[in-house]
Amino acid sequence: MKRWPNTVLFLxxxxxxxxxxxxxxxxxxxxxxxxxxxxxxLAHIAEYLVLAVLACRSLEAARVKRNYWVWVFLILLLxxxxxxxxxxxxxxxxxxxxDFLANAIGLALGFGVNRIIHDRSSQPxx
Numbered sequence: 001m002k003r004w005p006n007t008v009l010f011l012x013x014x015x016x017x018x019x020x021x022x023x024x025x026x027x028x029x030x031x032x033x034x035x036x037x038x039x040x041x042l043a044h045i046a047e048y049l050v051l052a053v054l055a056c057r058s059l060e061a062a063r064v065k066r067n068y069w070v071w072v073f074l075i076l077l078l079x080x081x082x083x084x085x086x087x088x089x090x091x092x093x094x095x096x097x098x099d100f101l102a103n104a105i106g107l108a109l110g111f112g113v114n115r116i117i118h119d120r121s122s123q124p125x126x
Contacts, residue, residue, distance in 0.1 A: 009058045013051070016054055021083060023075075024093075025087075027092045027093065044106065045106040049105075049106035052106060055072060063098050080103035083103070084103065
């Protein structure tokens with residue numbers, strides 16, 4: 001019965017990952033004009049922070065050893081770079097190093113905060 005939450009976490013992570021790519025594949029003028037999109041870099045940080053948190057939760061649920069997490073982080077970082085690069089092919093979009101750096105910050109925050117929480121919870125009580 002434990003498999004059900006794991007499946008939900010993996011589906012949520014995969015769905016969020018796909019949503020990022022789908023939204024970044026839309027020509028810029030077709031994006032919803034919500035106020036948050038005016039804060040472009042914060043939106044990039046937030047979307048990749050959520051992806052990192054979901055990925056960490058999935059890795060924990062699957063009991064993946066911590067030394068493999070760096071590979072998942074690097075794959076997601078590569079994906080963020082490819083996502084930014086592929087926007088070159090989308091009308092009214094462009095490649096931005098600053099957007100990629102915001103994506104990387106979101107990933108690093110997600111993985112970093114998870115690591116801090118995990119380290120604190122695994123310490124014996126004083």
